[in-house]
Amino acid sequence: MNCFKWAALGWAIVCAAAAQAGELQGQALYRERIALPDGAAFQAVLTATSGSTTTELGRAAADGADGPPYAFAITYDDSALVPGAHYSLRASVLVGGKPVFAADMALGLPAEEPVSLLMTAVPPAEAAGQQRLIAGMMRYMADAALLEDCADGLTYPIAMEGGYLALERAYLAAAPAAGEPLYVLLDGTIAPRPAMEGPDRDSAVVGAALAVWPGTDCAGQAHPADLAGTEWRIDSLKGQPVTAEEEGRSPQFQLRPDAGAYSATVGCNQIHGTYTAGAEGALTLAPGATTLMACPPPLDALERALAQVLEATRAYAIAGGTLVLRDQDGTAIAVMTAH
Structure with a gap:
């Protein structure tokens, strides 16, 4: 909007106010053919992070039960934009106050075109x-x-x-x-x-x-390593760091998909067994043959911890080149890195 010097004072004030108002337009949708219950709500929230501070710039809301696509327009104050800040948009559909579909987007402001977000189902655990x-x-x-x-x-x-x-x-x-x-x-x-x-x-x-x-x-760390076929270096067991002994074997863990077997060591004996990897990150490790060398400290204590971890493992998670083994309660009991 152009404001001219000869405009009346009231008009100039309106111009100034309008010039300070930015707007982010867009739509969000999900592909699942699901009828949402009455009371479902859609919201889109725009935030800015600068230094150690995160500020909400604006939000839009709609009746979630109407179904996608959800069109929205978020008005924000231009003066809130700070050079070097990071701007984020989160769209979500809530049922009973909990997200069932959501999507996040990093973006620049002001946005030159409307944005579009594809929401995905939020896992029940999350x-x-x-x-x-x-x-x-x-x-x-x-x-x-x-x-x-x-x-x-x-x-x-x-x-x-x-x-x-x-x-x-x-x-x-x-x-x-x-x-x-x-x-x-x-x-x-x-x-x-x-x-x-x-x-x-x-x-x-x-x-x-x-x-x-x-x-x-x-x-x-953008590309997750494969669970099987990767040589994993053992970094910690039950919260205790594991380091390689001089002139000893590297602490490692490996699954061989062709044989359905695994091998593991902290640098002394080799522990062998079979494994079963299931859906949604399930993993169990059955014991097998083990060499029987006498291990000096601290390898003896580490080897006992390794045997306990292998027996207790019920699930795994991978982030980039890092593998985490979990027990039946979901507690992380081992951390390893791909080599």
Whole structure:
């Protein structure tokens, strides 16, 4: 809109107000042919992250039971746009207050064209706030921490609860400098938490800090390794680090898909057995033959821990080149990296 010097004062004020209002238009849909119940709600939320602060710029809502596509228009204040900020859009359909379909998008503002999001079904465990494996780039400065989730490219504040302090200590010990990004691996959730200002914000909630990897990033971990056929180096067992002994075997674990068998060692005896990998990350490891050398400390204790982990394994998860083994409660009991 053009405002001319000869415009009346009232008109000039209207022009100024209009010039400050930006609008993001778009639509969101899902492909499943599902009739949603009455009370279902659609919402699209636009946020900005700058430094350690995440701010909601605006949101739009609609009746979710009407079904897709959901058209929306979010009005925001142009003055809230900050050079270097990261802007994110989340579209979701809620039933009973819990997401059943959702999609996230990183974008630039102002957007030149309407955006389109394809929402996918939210797994029941994620909708219920259960933990999952999260890999991302963490930054910590000024008593605030942020996590860029490698899965969706979005940046979330990290809630200072649960396993946060252990993650912070690991970051401070390994980060090249304060405020620098560091690749981290954790069990946790993305869930609403109270914000300093405004409504609740989606935040990374740490259940357990699993590992930090200096020298890598999301791009370097973009392609998940295969469970079987990959040589996995054992990095930790039941939370205890595993390091290779001088002139000894490297601690490793490998599944051979052609034989349905596995082998594992912490650097002393070779443990062999068979495995069964099922749907949705299920994994069981049956014991087999084992060499019987006497292992010196600390390999003797590590080997006992390895045997316990193999027996207790019921599931696995992979993020990039990292494998996590879980017990029947979903607790991470081993962390390994692809080699």
